[in-house]
Amino acid sequence: MHGTPAEKRLGTTAHTFVTPVCRTGRICKGRGQRMTTMSEDHDIPTRGSSGDEGGWFAASARPSPAGSGAARTAPAAQTTDSGRTRERPLTPTPEPHPADGVEAVPLPPVAVPSAAEIELIQQTLAEIEPVANAVTSHFYSLLFVRNPQLRDLFPAAMDTQRDRLFRALLTTARHAGNPAVLTSYLSGLGRGHRKYGTRAEYYPVLGECLLGALERFAHFTWSPAAETAWVKAYTLISQIMIDAAAVDEQRAPASWQAEVVSHERRSSDTAVITLRTDQPYAFRAGQYTSIETPWWPRVWRHYSFAGAPRSDGLITLHVKAVPAGWVSGALVNRAQPGDVVRLGGPAGTMTVNHRSENGLLCLGGGTGIAPIKAMIEEVAEYGRRRLFDVFYGARSAHELYDLETMRQLEAEHSWLSVHPVVGDGCPVRASVLTGQVPDVIRGSGHWSGHDGYVSGPPGMIRSGIDALRDVGIPQERIRHDALDELAFAGD
Ligand SMILES: NC(=O)C1=CN([C@@H]2O[C@H](COP(=O)(O)OP(=O)(O)OC[C@H]3O[C@@H](n4cnc5c(N)ncnc54)[C@H](O)[C@@H]3O)[C@@H](O)[C@H]2O)C=CC1
Numbered sequence: 001m002h003g004t005p006a007e008k009r010l011g012t013t014a015h016t017f018v019t020p021v022c023r024t025g026r027i028c029k030g031r032g033q034r035m036t037t038m039s040e041d042h043d044i045p046t047r048g049s050s051g052d053e054g055g056w057f058a059a060s061a062r063p064s065p066a067g068s069g070a071a072r073t074a075p076a077a078q079t080t081d082s083g084r085t086r087e088r089p090l091t092p093t094p095e096p097h098p099a100d101g102v103e104a105v106p107l108p109p110v111a112v113p114s115a116a117e118i119e120l121i122q123q124t125l126a127e128i129e130p131v132a133n134a135v136t137s138h139f140y141s142l143l144f145v146r147n148p149q150l151r152d153l154f155p156a157a158m159d160t161q162r163d164r165l166f167r168a169l170l171t172t173a174r175h176a177g178n179p180a181v182l183t184s185y186l187s188g189l190g191r192g193h194r195k196y197g198t199r200a201e202y203y204p205v206l207g208e209c210l211l212g213a214l215e216r217f218a219h220f221t222w223s224p225a226a227e228t229a230w231v232k233a234y235t236l237i238s239q240i241m242i243d244a245a246a247v248d249e250q251r252a253p254a255s256w257q258a259e260v261v262s263h264e265r266r267s268s269d270t271a272v273i274t275l276r277t278d279q280p281y282a283f284r285a286g287q288y289t290s291i292e293t294p295w296w297p298r299v300w301r302h303y304s305f306a307g308a309p310r311s312d313g314l315i316t317l318h319v320k321a322v323p324a325g326w327v328s329g330a331l332v333n334r335a336q337p338g339d340v341v342r343l344g345g346p347a348g349t350m351t352v353n354h355r356s357e358n359g360l361l362c363l364g365g366g367t368g369i370a371p372i373k374a375m376i377e378e379v380a381e382y383g384r385r386r387l388f389d390v391f392y393g394a395r396s397a398h399e400l401y402d403l404e405t406m407r408q409l410e411a412e413h414s415w416l417s418v419h420p421v422v423g424d425g426c427p428v429r430a431s432v433l434t435g436q437v438p439d440v441i442r443g444s445g446h447w448s449g450h451d452g453y454v455s456g457p458p459g460m461i462r463s464g465i466d467a468l469r470d471v472g473i474p475q476e477r478i479r480h481d482a483l484d485e486l487a488f489a490g491d
Contacts, residue, residue: 104183105190105247108239110232117229118176123221124214124230125173131217136162139213147205153197155298171482172237183240185482188347190241194254195290195300195344198245203238210234248345255292256281256343260335261314266401269321270367271332272306274314275341283309283346285374286453288481289317290344293330300344301327304455304481306370308377315343318370318402350453350479352378358451359387361473363437363464365456366394369402372455376409376416385415391444393421393437393456397429436460438467448472454480 113121128135140158144151154161168189175181211230215222258275265271283289285308290300303317321332335341352360352375360379364372369392379388394400399422406418421433421440433440437460441447452468454461461480468478 104180104187105240105243107179107183108236108243110235110239112179112236113176113229113232115177117225117232118173120221120223120226120229121173121176121233124218124226125170127218127221128214129170132166133162135213135217136165138216139165139209142209142212143206146209150202150205153298155296157299160299172233176233184349186237186240187244190244191248191345192290192347193241194245194248195292195342196298197254200242200245203242207231207234207238252282252345253279255345258315258341258343260337260339260341263336265332266318267399269332270401271319271321271335272316273319273331273335274316275343276314277343280313281315281343281346283315284351285309285378286351286371286479287346287348288371289315289346291317291327291331292342292344293327293335294340295330295334296326299327302347304348304368304371305346305374307374308381318367320367348481350455350481351375353451353479354382354384356451356477357384357386358449358477359389359447360453361441361447361450361468362388362390362453363441363456363460363468364390364392365437365460365464366399368454368456368460369406370455372453373402373405373409375453376413379415380409380413387450388413388416389450390416390418391421391433391437391441392418393440393460395423396426397422397432400432436463438463441467442470444471446472450477452478454478 140154140162171185172182175185211227211234214230215227218226257278259278260273261276262274263271264273283305285305288302288304290302292298292300303319306316306318317331319328319331321329331341350371360375362372362375364370369390372390372392376388376390379386390406392400392403392406397420400420403418403420406420410416410418419433419440420431421435421437423436424434426434437456441464447468448471450473452465452473454464454468456464465475465478465480469475
């Protein structure tokens with residue numbers, strides 16, 4: 001047998017026993033050992049181990065905890081003819097929605113890497129980081145050569161995908177010592193992988209290829225101890241992802257078909273797109289969805305919801321076509337009513353904390369205003385009336401494409417103040433501030449009685465977080481989408 005020592009060890013172990021995994025993602029009770037199950041669509045042999053030992057990369061799908069996936073009922077809403085929910089008087093604080101993205105599965109009962117092992121993992125990652133492209137290329141080569149059927153799960157162009165894998169590994173390693181953050185992050189990743197068609201039985205296969213790639217490139221830091229640490233870490237990672245996917249499977253489809261029902265051009269490069277899904281789609285204001293268009297199969301991009309959930313179920317997104325952006329370009333320039341796209345489940349934790357008594361200070365840059373608009377609608381519908389200040393930034397006044405809507409909301413709600421901000425040197429009216437949003441915030445006083453929310457380009461989020469801390473909002477009261485994921489937002 002050819003291959004690295006790690007692969008040989010894994011191969012030997014993996015071939016010796018097999019965990020039978022049903023198509024549903026559950027262990028198939030009563031089946032014997034030394035068997036190979038085939039996934040229905042791809043004929044992929046599944047390998048793992050039997051018994052209680054867990055084994056090398058023997059992540060297994062387990063039934064979800066009873067009732068844990070049951071959706072809670074959102075408070076009833078009074079609706080208007082237009083389908084929008086009418087503002088109600090002060091109402092009880094809504095429970096966090098099950099799909100709010102902060103929900104994580106419990107740590108699975110598999111070995112957790114020790115502090116020394118986490119150190120070994122981080123050393124390996126530090127060594128391969130400068131050659132990350134080569135490592136991930138090798139990983140995918142191993143994967144596709146050994147399992148050509150899996151190629152169909154990935155987009156034709158793999159560039160973004162490569163980067164994504166490595167970032168996920170880095171994020172995991174960075175939070176390896178913090179189980180709460182780790183389970184939250186990996187639960188989201190596990191749920192998010194359902195739309196790709198990822199099955200529990202793929203994880204051992206992926207793990208073997210990952211180990212093979214790491215061993216080949218981590219010349220100085222790879223050792224039997226490092227290998228053991230990685231095996232433990234990968235077993236834990238994959239088990240959390242599998243468990244989260246299994247829980248999610250009990251309550252939601254892997255993906256939704258959505259028809260474009262309206263497409264409104266707001267500027268030469270920005271469109272407001274409204275979608276109708278084929279099945280109910282539960283989400284919270286402040287979250288985002290992922291979209292695959294018919295023009296770029298298996299290429300997924302994230303877009304925040306631009307409104308709170310509506311009683312007619314329609315979903316609105318704001319999309320800006322970025323230069324050379326495949327999906328954003330197609331959605332802005334090509335999509336039209338009647339086209340059908342595919343949506344992944346909702347994700348993201350930038351949701352309104354209704355348990356807080358504080359005001360809300362929101363920084364939105366460009367199309368980053370979309371989730372903030374959704375949050376305003378949610379507060380209007382369900383929340384306590386709290387002071388809600390929005391600093392809405394754009395490079396020029398012309399690019400404040402949603403200012404009219406924001407002004408209308410401001411006129412409707414006495415607790416809402418909207419402060420448009422455009423770049424220095426732009427001709428503006430008196431009501432518009434100039435500069436970068438984070439600088440404007442720093443010059444606007446002390447905001448320690450507020451919770452902070454930031455949404456927009458990654459650079460603005462980074463400097464926005466610093467600015468919010470500077471004006472008195474502690475880190476734990478600042479919410480924003482994960483910068484790792486934002487790198488893949490839009491295009
Ligand atoms: N949930 C989220 O965080 C969301 C993020 N986005 C992201 O927002 C971006 C929107 O793109 P555009 O409309 O082209 O925005 P843009 O590039 O025109 O910038 C919008 C605003 O952010 C400011 N800005 C940009 N980079 C900055 C930096 N490094 N430091 C401080 N301020 C900065 C600009 O001055 C402007 O006021 C995309 O990257 C998109 O992925 C969009 C929707 C939701």
